[in-house]
Amino acid sequence: MDKPDEKQFEGDLKILRVVDPPKEKIKPIHPHIPEPPALLLMISPIRTGKSTIISNLLLNSDFYGQEYFDEVMCISPTIYNDKTSRFLKKAFDCYDEYSDDLIDELIAKQCSFDDPADRPQVAVVLDDIIGMIRREARINHLASRFRHYNIKLLLMSSQNYRAVSPVIRSNCTHMIIGSPFPNIKELGKIAEEMGDQFGGADNFLSIYRTATPEKYDFLYLDLTANPPIAYHNMEKVIAYGGQGYSDAVANANLNMSGSENAESKVIKNDTKK
Helix, strand or coil: CCCCCHHHCCCCCCCCCCCCCCCCCCCCCCCCCCCCCEEEEEECCCCCCHHHHHHHHHHCCCCCCCCCCCEEEEECCCCCCCHHHHHHHHHCEEECCCCHHHHHHHHHHHHCCCCHHHCCCEEEEECCCHHHCCCCCHHHHHCCCHHHHCEEEEEEEECCHHHCCHHHHHHCCEEEEECCCCCHHHHHHHHHHHHHHHCCHHHHHHHHHHHCCCCCCEEEEECCCCCCEEEECCCEEEEECCCCHHHHHHHHHHHHCCCCCCCCCCCCCCCCC
């Protein structure tokens, strides 16, 4: 078969952009909060305010608030005896044991909708349970595919960073590192893995110390930003990634000073209560 004469074709070949689907109508949120879909990984020792942070995110209207998600599933071994979590227990579907069946049932329900746009917007919280589940657990697989099932927030907390599977660590979009952190070796493991995004492990540890001058303070990382952003709590930017520590802090302060727009307003939270 003869090759067609190129002269009969007019114009250049261009790859056209595929039109994005219509944006979902969801409640606006403060720009410091993880924008869904998000996988928020919390690494924090015992009694450092993890449950308080989770309660604020899901119940406090300054954060997501109780009406943001269509459904919320909370799985925590202490959900029924932790006073801090008592409002979560009243508001959402809560379980004190993890099982693959819970995840399978959620996925099956989401997939039962013929039109993905009709699927409920779901949040799934696993508080201090990561170290209790096996590596082959469904939740580890879900960490790389939660967006496909309209799970808008997958929030996982653990006291031990390396107990979290590599799949979850590599797919997290945001991170919270609590304080005080008495296990220096454990904190060093986090700095070793995350340091490359913030100018090295030593810079990362300096940023962490800047973010956590008081008990219950935490370092919050937005890893979806380019460069990634480090916050003191969720209140103010303290550093940008990809720079030496002093430059990162100086640039953060320069960009934030005197600004009163929505990007820089301090979120009022209850983590010290």
